[in-house]
Amino acid sequence: MELRLNLPKSNTYIASISGGVDSMVLLDYLIKENYKFIVVHFNHQKRDDANLDHELVQSITSSFNIPYKYFKLNIKSGNFQDEARKERYDLLEKVANEYKTSHIITAHHNDDLLETVLMKITRGSNLLGYSGMQEVTKINPFTYYKPLLKYSKADLISYANNNQVKYRDDSSNFEDDYLRNRIRHHVVPQLNEENDIYTRIRNFSRQVFLASDYIRSQTKSFLGERNAFSLTAFNSLHEAIKWDLISYLLEGYDVQKSYEKISNILKQLASKKPNIEIKLSSKYVLIKAYDLVKIKEFSSTKNDEKVPTLTISHKLSNNPNNSIELCYNELDFPITLRRRKNGDVLSFSYGSKKLKKFLIDKKVPKEQRDSLLIVADNKNRILWIPNLYINQTLGQNNKIYLELEEDNHA
CATH class of the missing domain: 3.40.50.620 (HUPs)
Structure with missing residues (x-):
């Protein structure tokens, strides 16, 4: 031949x-x-x-x-x-x-x-x-x-x-x-x-490849250069593209994939739970945080990040983005900087609310909640959560300024 x-x-x-x-x-x-x-x-x-x-x-x-x-x-x-x-x-x-x-x-x-x-x-x-x-x-x-x-x-x-x-x-x-x-x-x-199984498989292979190639082009168009996506936009996709998109993401992180793994991820994304963390491998997890879905590197420790320094002053800070003015009648010093704890409560003019419920209402992703910085006094009254909350129930007689500064030696 x-x-x-x-x-x-x-x-x-x-x-x-x-x-x-x-x-x-x-x-x-x-x-x-x-x-x-x-x-x-x-x-x-x-x-x-x-x-x-x-x-x-x-x-x-x-x-x-x-x-x-x-x-x-x-x-x-x-x-x-x-x-x-x-x-x-x-x-x-x-x-x-x-x-x-x-x-x-x-x-x-x-x-x-x-x-x-x-x-x-x-x-x-x-x-x-x-x-x-x-x-x-x-x-x-x-x-x-x-x-x-x-x-x-x-x-x-x-x-x-x-x-x-x-x-x-x-x-x-x-x-x-x-x-x-x-x-x-x-x-x-x-x-x-x-x-003639050889000819039949050759034809099968070509047709499946063409279908796969088209679906993959739609996946890439949807994601662009991102490794994260909107769950709302994802839910509007054809089921075939949903499957390929998850497969494509796993490939990009060299995560072993299977029908069962992809099926489970899709099931979790379709659930009503707003915050889900799916372990993909020893190195990566997939995060669903309300409308955001992304893959991030897995860390077994949560205390290896740098902790800012809290400065308390009677003078207005030169860095208003990282500071607040706090009004009060009496505070129980010392004032400390810590992470959130079970049972934390916030005070408002209309009453109190558990911090956990407050974070859910604000749709703060679960992965961010344990890393929140909390400023509290000696009675564990929460005074300030940067970018989320300022306690305005302490009175108006006195003023202090609280500022967070990155500690490069942490």
């Missing part, structure tokens, strides 16, 4: 070549068509004969004077396939930077696409994930190309046989240790007996 790949010849490519039939066919094509490229080979050190793959790839690159980069991966823990994939991509991008190019090629083919879509459906994903993979994907500043995606493994074996392309079979591909292999060996053959 004949290959026709849609790859601009003006680019310099970083090509990931494993030594298997798919990547060796890609290597043969790039050589014959006179592309400019650098070969990268990874040894996962999972097979005793893995070094033979390296020797095969190196011998061909040496024969044609093609730059060759060889990496041994040493993955000890976690999901091996996921961790290996991340490390490969990191190294490919590192080599791309070294050669001052942003174009990376991998040899994924139609069988890989089919298996990936079925794995995503099995494990769960979002709309973009269910589309599998595309021939061209931009992950700034890099562009990943998968030019063999329209060809099946059988097509590539046929090409290799017709063109005397040397390749090696990875023995681990014939085992059932990984989900991808189990799908390849047991699920795909059954599906293919019913219909």
Whole structure:
């Protein structure tokens, strides 16, 4: 069979070549068509004969004077396939930077696409994930190309046989240790007996990707450069955009996402509770504070912020934005600066109100309440809460001025 790949010849490519039939066919094509490229080979050190793959790839690159980069991966823990994939991509991008190019090629083919879509459906994903993979994907500043995606493994074996392309079979591909292999060996053959599953999945992938791409454009348009949004505006969106918007935010903070996690977040946002805090990971929380929704960094301590200095004077401050005039007949000194406490009460001309109820009425977000600064006298009468409250029930005989100054040494 004949290959026709849609790859601009003006680019310099970083090509990931494993030594298997798919990547060796890609290597043969790039050589014959006179592309400019650098070969990268990874040894996962999972097979005793893995070094033979390296020797095969190196011998061909040496024969044609093609730059060759060889990496041994040493993955000890976690999901091996996921961790290996991340490390490969990191190294490919590192080599791309070294050669001052942003174009990376991998040899994924139609069988890989089919298996990936079925794995995503099995494990769960979002709309973009269910589309599998595309021939061209931009992950700034890099562009990943998968030019063999329209060809099946059988097509590539046929090409290799017709063109005397040397390749090696990875023995681990014939085992059932990984989900991808189990799908390849047991699920795909059954599906293919019913219909041409390869063509059907290719068409499915394209349609799902187009739908996902449009929805993602609406998400980005809604958010702009912000990582926060109005709940009222969010509630007016189509359900599909709501799902994608939460997914997009989680991706931006590198938070692992799932159908269950996104579903729970949407349920919490739709609840009548005005203040909600949802832990996303050990590092981030999602905050719902009345009409504002945002993601912020999680802090296990609340006392690590700088505390201002309280100054009491009989003279008007030069900084009116951070000071107030307080009228009184008698005060029980000393006057102190503290955080709010259970049972705090505010005094008004019409009576008293619990501070907690006052803050709710003022729609002060829950995350801000524990960080409020409270000025009180020795009887715990609250005199001043900056930007929120001044006690005007103390009389008119005397005046003092209270000022808060940032303490740079706190």
